Amino acid sequence: MKEIVVISGKGGTGKTSITASFAYLGGKDVVVADCDVDAADMHLLLQPDFAKSEDFYSGEIAEINQNDCIKCGKCKDVCRFNAVSIINQQYIINSLNCEGCGYCARVCPTNAITMEEQNVGQLHISNTKVGNTMVHARLGIGADNSGKLVAKVKNEAKQIAEKNNKDFIIIDGSPGVGCPVVSSLSGADFVVLVTEPTVSGLHDLKRVYKLVKKFKIEAGCIINKSDLNTQVFIEIKEFLKKENIVYIAGVPYDETFTKAMTVGQTIVEYGESNLKDIITESWEKIKQIID
Amino acid sequence: MKIAIASGKGGTGKTTLSTNLAAYISENKNVVLCDLDVEEPNSGLFIKGELIHKEDKFKMVPKWEQDKCTLCGLCQEACNFNAIIKLDTQIMVFPELCHSCYACSELCPTSALPMIPEKMGELSHFQLGKISFVESRLDVGREQAVPLISQTIEYVEKHIIDNTIELYDSPPGTSCPVIEATKDADFVILITEPTPFGFHDVKLAIETMKKLGKEFGVVVNRYGIGNDDVVTYCKDNEIPVLAKIPNDRFIAELYSRGELIYPKVPEVKQQLKNICDYILKLKEAKGV
Incomplete structure (x- = not known):
């Protein structure tokens, strides 16, 4: 079983559309994990059935x-986060500030203060329209x-992938380089970096790759x-060469990308387009590399 | 007046709007632009001023002093973040998990865990015409954005004269870094695109701002692509749509080169004017 993580550094580069397409192509061989829990969007393309849901508890907040x-x-006196204020002569916790x-x-x-465990979101285990199992969450x-x-x-x-002898886990990561990204990367076998030829895209790619390198x-x-x-585009390719990153594919600027999303479809389902072939070849290439 | 520019979904145009709006306002007025997307700060690719100040930013973490430690284990018990672990013969500190609450350090009976500064990133302050531009970048490998965001806001508050418009380019998402970046704002601009992803995420962002009790408005970027759901939703919920920035490959090309948009696209300039008029009216009404 191989774990493939798709990240981008910069948001809005097409990461989720591409990940969902891979999930579509991988079909029953694949377990999908949407780890962009802040702004989870993959369900809009894969239409999971929310078969099983549970609350997720993490962290505490003080209550007086x-x-x-x-x-x-x-x-x-001891609070470093300005979370205790005096309102109408009462000591009150500001829950947004409380760490x-x-x-x-x-x-x-x-002992007037108790720490209350926080329900911070829901975790869902679903079957998608393609027949893969999808784990997703809502923070x-x-x-x-x-x-x-x-x-x-x-x-x-x-766990689901191991139990059912699945070949791949495909993970949609979040933007940035902070704790959610670190969490998505740990234990991965292969990282797909989705970028775009803009000064921001390249800048963010370089930063997020620094992080990937730490994980080897x-x-x-x-x-x-x-x-x-x-x-x-040329600068990105030079960067890839220098860092020994495999160039998988270039996907041309094409509004089909957005049109497919607008009707709730992955790019590979949506009509006949050049994009469909490129994404399909990319998936084949990735499978070859990690095999 | 503090204005945060946030989005929910990444890549919807926060930085484009922040930098263009800052430049547009600076044609007549002093303005502060502060990049709080410390994980991936991009505003500096579009606004390049003269560097007037640079400083390292630190967070405080405990450092174990073996000779003073009696291995009583109180530190481990006091830490709610598993950042400090007592082993048989030593104490281990995990700085990335530490929230700098000082509990272990101050409760230690033998003062064996003094708090020491650990570098987490850098803050730079630039000046370009009437724009004061402040950005912070988290060192890659550091996981917590929140302490750097709060220290950056502190810096701006200390160094910027009153009565200026302050624009805060915020991180994407709806979790702790966004809350930190928007919680003190007088007004929040949520920028989105009229696609199912954009619509889904802007609803989350709206919910977040409502929960924070913030006044906010929406800017629709790449207007013309996708569908009408965002605009209809805003109308139905009486949320002001401050501007619609057209979907145009030429805009994407300007952006790709690190160029500002409005000097070359009159329609965008008009949209910025609409936003600016709205902000100035609000500023007057609020007296901030």
Whole structure:
């Protein structure tokens, strides 16, 4: 079983559309994991049935029981996150600022502060319209710990893949280089970097690849909107060569990409287009590389 | 007046809007542009000023001092983030898990865990005409964006004179980094594209802003592609649509080269003017 992670550094490069196409092509051989839990969109293309759902708890937030509070102010003194305010002579926790460290609860002389576990989202295990199993999640608004939810989504997908002898896990990662991305990368066999020939695309590709290198994972790259800017396209190819990243394919700028999404389809399902062949060949190429 | 530019979905045009709006406003007024997308900061590719200040940014993490430690284990018990582990003969600290709450350090009976600064990124401050541009970049390998975002906002508040329009280019998503970037804003501009992904994610962003109690408006980018769902939704829910930026390959090409859009596309300039008028009216009404 091989784990393939699709990331991009920069958002909006076509990462999810391409990942969903791979999921479509892989069909029953594949377990799909949507690890972009902040803005999970893959379900819009793969139409999962939400067969099984569970709440996900992570982290805590302090709560002050006003009956026990003697207003000594120790909680406010120790809090490094400005989460304790005095409103109408009462000590109140601002839950948006609270990091859940529990320091205040520890120093409260009357045990007036309790730490409440937070329901930060839901995890879903579904069957998609293509017949693959999909693990996805929905992080609660403003919730912390998306790295942990990502890890949970991945582990769940891994277990399902192992139990059912699936060949691949395909993971849609999140943008950026922070904790959710680190979580998606750990344990992967191959990384697909989706970028675009724009100054931002290249800039972000370089940063996210620095991270990939730390994990020592083999990588390949798909350049979306490849004909948008020839100069930057060449620079990206030079970067790939220098870093020994496999150039998988260039996908030309084509509004079919968006049109397919608008009707809830992956690119490979949507009519006849040049894009369809390129994405299909890319998937074959990736399978060859990691075999 | 603090204005955050956020999106939910990545790649919908936050940076394009932030940089073009900053440049447009700066034709007449002082303006601050602050890039809070510290994981992948891009505003600096479009706004290149003269560097006037640069500093390393640190977060505080505990450092184990073996000679003072009695291996009582209180630190491990105090840490809610598993950032500190007591083994048989030593204490291990995992800085990436540490939230700098100081509990282990201050509760340690023998002061064996002093807090020391650890570099997490860099802040740079540039000046270009009337634009003060501040950006921070998280060192690759550092996982927590939130402390760097909050320190960057602190820097802006300390160094920028009052009564200026401050534009904050925020990170994508709806989780902790976005909350940190938008929670002190007087107004939030949510930029999206009229596609199912854009629509889905902007609804999450709207829900987030409602939960934060923020006043906000929507800008539709790549208008003309996809469908009408975003605009209809905003209309039905009485959410102001501040501007519609047309879908145009020429705009994408300008962006790809790191160029500003509005000097070359009059329609975009008009849309920026609409946003600007809206902001100025709001500024006057709020007195900020």
